[in-house]
Structure formats: structure tokens, C-alpha cells
Amino acid sequence: MxxxxxxxxxxxxxxxxxxxxxxxxxxxxxxxxxxxxxxxxxxxxxxxxxxxxxxxxxxxxxxxxxxxxxxxxxxxxxxxxxxxxxxxxxxxxxxxxxxxxxxxxxxxxxxEGQPGAAAWALENLRGGWRVSTAVAGTTQLDAVHRVLGRPGVILVAEGAPSRVKNLLAQEKKRVSRLVGDTPIYDVLVGNEEGQVPLRKLQRHIMKFPRNISSAQVDSLETRLQALSSRGAALPKGPMPQGARMRNVQRTIRRR
Known part of the structure; x- marks a missing residue:
């Protein structure tokens, strides 16, 4: 003992x-x-x-x-x-x-104006946002990013307006087939009329009304994961001015 x-x-x-x-x-x-x-x-x-x-x-x-x-x-x-x-x-x-x-x-x-800048801003959103960057893109590094949240689906485009408007419309049509009546918002990043400046992008998204529940957001995320990404392999964060994009563009063409 x-x-x-x-x-x-x-x-x-x-x-x-x-x-x-x-x-x-x-x-x-x-x-x-x-x-x-x-x-x-x-x-x-x-x-x-x-x-x-x-x-x-x-x-x-x-x-x-x-x-x-x-x-x-x-x-x-x-x-x-x-x-x-x-x-x-x-x-x-x-x-x-x-x-x-x-x-x-x-x-x-x-x-401002650098490829990937909008993606970087979206990835720094605070709250329960589900961000998928570069879900659609071009070889010129124009891109459409998808954000899921209580407002619904938000598609954010960055790049030359003459190219991304058509790209944005195609992605919106593609997403609408899966989300049904869920609201879909589209945002074009830029400094021209009808566009949202990069510095105001986060604030602009936060102002959208809350239309769906958190459970519906989870369900939407599962459904949208079935969409294969056709976007550009954009870098994490905005690219420096004058960066060489030849290798990135070659990667996009192979997709």
C-alpha cells in the first residue's frame, strides 16, 4: 500500500x-x-x-x-x-x-488595376462569406469571382469591360441553372460609371440585403462545387506592375 x-x-x-x-x-x-x-x-x-x-x-x-x-x-x-x-x-x-x-x-x-486585386479584396472579407476566385477567366487575366453569403450569389468581375461583361453574363447564366430563385448580383470592379472602385468593393458587398439563411448558403455551396472552374490561375493577391504574365497565360490556354 x-x-x-x-x-x-x-x-x-x-x-x-x-x-x-x-x-x-x-x-x-x-x-x-x-x-x-x-x-x-x-x-x-x-x-x-x-x-x-x-x-x-x-x-x-x-x-x-x-x-x-x-x-x-x-x-x-x-x-x-x-x-x-x-x-x-x-x-x-x-x-x-x-x-x-x-x-x-x-x-x-x-x-488598383492589377490582375487579382479584386480576388485579394474578396478573400479579406470579414464574416461568413464563401469566396471562390477566378471561376471564369480569359487569357488576358480578366476574371469573374463568386461570393456566396446571406444575400445569395454575388459575381464579381475584374478586367477590361469589353471582355468581362460577356464573361460575367455567361457565368451568371451558368450559375442560375443551379441556384433557382436565389438572388444573383453582379459587380464590375473599376472606376468608370456603373462600376465599383476596388477600395469600396468590400463595403459594397456588405450592403446587399440578407435574402437567404445560413443553411441555404451551405446547400448552395454544395451545388455550386459541381461547376468546374474555367478561370485563370490568378496569383494570391494583386500582381506587381510590369510582372511577366507569359507563363500564367500559357497555363490558362492549356485549360
Whole structure:
């Protein structure tokens, strides 16, 4: 009996040590992840600062403005020094929000007009959207992307209007055979009349009305998976300006 008790204590001690080691490892991994995120943010800040001379003045203005407003609001109750920490916190938050928006604007400006830019924007949609990129395309890297969600089916086209309008109509006809009465929306990405600018694409899609349930979205996804992709093998994210497309075009022709 004594031997069994001793063995139980040893096993319990070993288990406790393993739990502590696992906790230390988890804490170390969390610290490394946090450090990596901070490094990414700092790199993004340095890059944005080089391309955006107004970044620091605007961030400083937002910080000081928010701090001053909250500080002054405390004067009628003689609580300005108590409201100062709140003002500082709001100022920091406002500066961070401004930084994020200006970085986003810069990214969209660089991606504008590049093949795959709309696909990149769609893949970064927040929420339960089901995105299938390049479900139809041409050798010139025009493409139609399909988005499934509560509004129904959304077909997003990018490329030369003279080519993608016909491509979009063909894909809409193909999809309509499988989805029945489900609403189908079509969006053409661009800066001309009747088109949606790349920077507004996500917001535009989010504004569509909710017409179907989540269960219907799942059912639609299963049915549409039967459609074979005839689209271009677009890269992940927008292609850099001047990139050579000969190999990509050769791949498309083989499809």
C-alpha cells in the first residue's frame, strides 16, 4: 500500500511538472506571437511613413485633439485631471485607427488595376462569406469571382469591360441553372460609371440585403462545387506592375 501511495505521489509530481512546462511553453509562444505582431506593425508604420508624409502630423493632431477635448470637457465639474487619462486613451485609439485607414488606402491604391486585386479584396472579407476566385477567366487575366453569403450569389468581375461583361453574363447564366430563385448580383470592379472602385468593393458587398439563411448558403455551396472552374490561375493577391504574365497565360490556354 505504501509503495502504491509513493508511486501515486511520484506520478502526480511528474504530471504537475509537465503541466508547468506546458504552461511555460504556451506563455513563451504567446510572447513570441505578440512580439511578431508588434514587429509587423512597426514595419508597416515605417513603410507608410516613407510614402505618406502627412501620417505623423495627422496622427499627432488626432491624439492631441482628442486629449484636449476630453480634458476641456472635465472643466465644468473641475475634473479635468481625472478625465485626462481617458483623453489620452481616446487619443491613442484615434491615432491607431487613422494609421490603419491610411495604410489600407495606400494598399488599395497600389493594388488598383492589377490582375487579382479584386480576388485579394474578396478573400479579406470579414464574416461568413464563401469566396471562390477566378471561376471564369480569359487569357488576358480578366476574371469573374463568386461570393456566396446571406444575400445569395454575388459575381464579381475584374478586367477590361469589353471582355468581362460577356464573361460575367455567361457565368451568371451558368450559375442560375443551379441556384433557382436565389438572388444573383453582379459587380464590375473599376472606376468608370456603373462600376465599383476596388477600395469600396468590400463595403459594397456588405450592403446587399440578407435574402437567404445560413443553411441555404451551405446547400448552395454544395451545388455550386459541381461547376468546374474555367478561370485563370490568378496569383494570391494583386500582381506587381510590369510582372511577366507569359507563363500564367500559357497555363490558362492549356485549360
Amino acid at each position: 505504501r509503495g502504491q501511495n509513493k508511486q501515486s505521489r511520484i506520478l502526480a509530481s511528474m504530471a504537475g511538472k509537465q503541466d508547468k512546462a506546458a504552461a511555460r511553453e504556451a506563455a513563451r509562444a504567446k510572447r513570441e506571437e505578440s512580439r511578431a505582431k508588434r514587429a509587423q506593425i512597426f514595419e508597416a508604420f515605417k513603410m507608410q511613413r516613407r510614402e505618406d508624409p502627412l501620417l505623423i502630423p495627422l496622427m499627432l493632431g488626432v491624439f492631441l485633439g482628442a486629449t484636449a477635448i476630453v480634458f476641456l470637457l472635465g472643466f465644468p465639474w473641475h475634473a479635468q485631471w481625472m478625465t485626462l487619462p481617458l483623453g489620452v486613451a481616446l487619443g491613442v485609439l484615434g491615432a491607431v485607427v487613422l494609421f490603419g485607414r491610411r495604410v489600407q488606402s495606400t494598399v488599395y491604391a497600389k493594388a
